[in-house]
Amino acid sequence: MASLSFLNRDNTVAGPGYNRWLFPPAALAVHMCIGQAYSLSVFNIPVTKLIGITEPAPDDWSLSATVWVFNLAFFFLGISAAIFGKWVERSGPRKTMLCSALFFASGFALSSLGVHLHSLPLFVGGYGVLGGIGLGLGYISPVSTLIKWFPDRPGMATGLAIMGFGGGALIGSPLAVTLMKHYATPTSMGVSETLMTMGAIYFCFMIFGSVIARVPAPNWKPAGWVPVANTGNQMIATASVTADNAIKTPQFWLLWAVLCLNVTAGIGVLSQASPMIQEIFSEGRRGTGLGITAEAAAGFVGLLSLFNLVGRFFWSSLSDKTGRKRIYMIYLGLGAVLYALVPTAGNLGSTALFVGLFCIILSMYGAGFATIPAYLRDMFGTLQVGAIHGRLLTAWSTAAILGPTLVTQLRDYYISSGKAAGLTESVAKASAYNTTMYIMAALLVVGFVCNLLVKPVDAKYQETEAKPVLA
Incomplete structure (x- = not known):
């Protein structure tokens, strides 16, 4: 139980002298991973040729069926963010980012199994549902904490994190293509192995982000900053x-x-x-x-x-x-x-x-x-x-x-x-x-x-x- 207390919000409060610029790398570690969702389209064609390999076979999945992974992932992003938002505030970024990593990586693993067994429900339910929940938890927790660390520049802080989400595809897309080429054989498109590998890689980076996450002490504010004055906000x-x-x-x-x-x-x-x-x-x-x-x-x-x-x-x-x-x-x-x-x-x-x-x-x-x-x-x-x-x-x-x-x-x-x-x-x-x-x-x-x-x-x-x- 002592090891689990490490995740509690009270144990993530930063001590005196903590440099607030140490938190943005934690936020980016999570957002650049979950931003992979924008590159899901690289799997569209390969998953329609899992049996036929060179061209779709009669028993292969249709494109219209597999695109539900993308739709459900973003649907569950919004729904999970709405449902678990108050829990995220109570639990703090470390516990939330860890849960995000578990859901997101589990989504990859279940989708990998779905491809291996050629089960469309497992494939869609994996990344679409489990992965979508991971997306929602991972999206809001770092942003909320960044706002608290940077009350003097909240726009810059949230822009930094969400820029990472937008940039996730720039890494995820070539990574997926490279891995599928590496794992491909005359009888396999390499999709299952790619999904499992990507899930493991992203899990490691997201765990890194959760471990280094800290929240400011109550009533903390940057040195010399005066609320409202000089913000220029309406x-x-x-x-x-x-x-x-x-x-x-x-x-x-x-x-x-x-x-x-x-x-x-x-x-x-x-x-x-x-x-x-x-x-x-x-x-x-x-x-x-x-x-x-x-x-x-x-x-x-x-x-x-x-x-x-x-x-x-x-x-x-x-x-x-x-x-x-x-x-x-x-x-x-x-x-x-x-x-x-x-x-x-x-x-x-x-x-x-x-x-x-x-x-x-x-x-x-x-x-x-x-x-x-x-x-x-x-x-x-x-x-x-x-x-x-x-x-x-x-x-x-x-x-x-x-x-x-x-x-x-x-x-x-x-x-x-x-x-x-x-x-x-x-x-x-x-x-x-x-x-x-x-x-x-x-x-x-x-x-x-x-x-x-x-x-x-x-x-x-x-x-x-x-x-x-x-x-």
């Missing part, structure tokens, strides 16, 4: 709100809508980035004999991922100077304008303008994730900010379904309608994307209005009589 709470009270406030639901709408627009594009640029700049539509190749489209997706990654840190750090409400007005207002300009770029045939618009759009999409924890801290204080953040992530779960569905459904509708009207398929697809961009712009306008309506939280929801200070 609204900083000087009293805290519990997670149960937070969901009773209009501010919580306005921020829920802001995150959901911003993510719906961004994730819808990100999920279809490769076919979108190929179809908008197709040979048939341009009539030039020149089009965007699959290789060039892959480069486009990679560039978007890079801007998604960098934007998480850049914009979120900037929010420490501008204030969270103002920075979201940029994300949503400028984002709406850029989405509305995309059809113009397509009609002009300007790939440079098209790519440039989406690079900025995706940088703000990633920044939306990185900035929202600091926004919640501003509105509700630090008492249960992790639990509140967890509940707000259900907006992500909702957007993960709405965004891709909206893009694909509109695409299919326009293709079928275009054929009926005698249009070529390339023209019909381009028209679908044009309409989608205008709809995404409209969603961001709604989000802009929601953000505009955010005001300080009423004192009746707070734990003390202190009111939010307007800087």
Whole structure:
């Protein structure tokens, strides 16, 4: 029992002289591991050829069945973050990050077994359910603790961690491809062995993160830092709100809508980035004999991922100077304008303008994730900010379904309608994307209005009589 007490929150309180910059490596160790979820698509084709090897066999799994791993993983990320948010606050980062490592690694192991036994329920339930729970626990715990360590720069701190989550795919994707090539044989795609190996590697790094995790002592603050003064923020709470009270406030639901709408627009594009640029700049539509190749489209997706990654840190750090409400007005207002300009770029045939618009759009999409924890801290204080953040992530779960569905459904509708009207398929697809961009712009306008309506939280929801200070 003494060994288990090592995990208790009380035993993770940092002593005098602890350097707060020692915690970011712990957060990154976890977030860069669970960020592997963004690279799950590298397994899409291999798992559809587990029996046929060179091509799908009749008994192989279909792509439409296996993509549920991705959908469920992010669904359970949001659900587990919402359900276990208060437990995370009580237990502290060390115990939570250890549990995250156990669930995440177990998900890999069970999916590996599912591939070995050719059991789709085990494959999907492993990473999709167990892994998804690990994602949720691992996502919110480091973020909550970083906010407490960096009350003077919460945007920078959360941007740093969530940048790691966005960058996880940059490591996970080539790692998975390399391992599958290493383990592949004439009778095996090497998927089962790859999943088991990756689970073991990630488990080790996440355990490292949990061991070095520390929380600040009660009422700790950086030397020389004065709360509220010199922050430049519009609204900083000087009293805290519990997670149960937070969901009773209009501010919580306005921020829920802001995150959901911003993510719906961004994730819808990100999920279809490769076919979108190929179809908008197709040979048939341009009539030039020149089009965007699959290789060039892959480069486009990679560039978007890079801007998604960098934007998480850049914009979120900037929010420490501008204030969270103002920075979201940029994300949503400028984002709406850029989405509305995309059809113009397509009609002009300007790939440079098209790519440039989406690079900025995706940088703000990633920044939306990185900035929202600091926004919640501003509105509700630090008492249960992790639990509140967890509940707000259900907006992500909702957007993960709405965004891709909206893009694909509109695409299919326009293709079928275009054929009926005698249009070529390339023209019909381009028209679908044009309409989608205008709809995404409209969603961001709604989000802009929601953000505009955010005001300080009423004192009746707070734990003390202190009111939010307007800087």
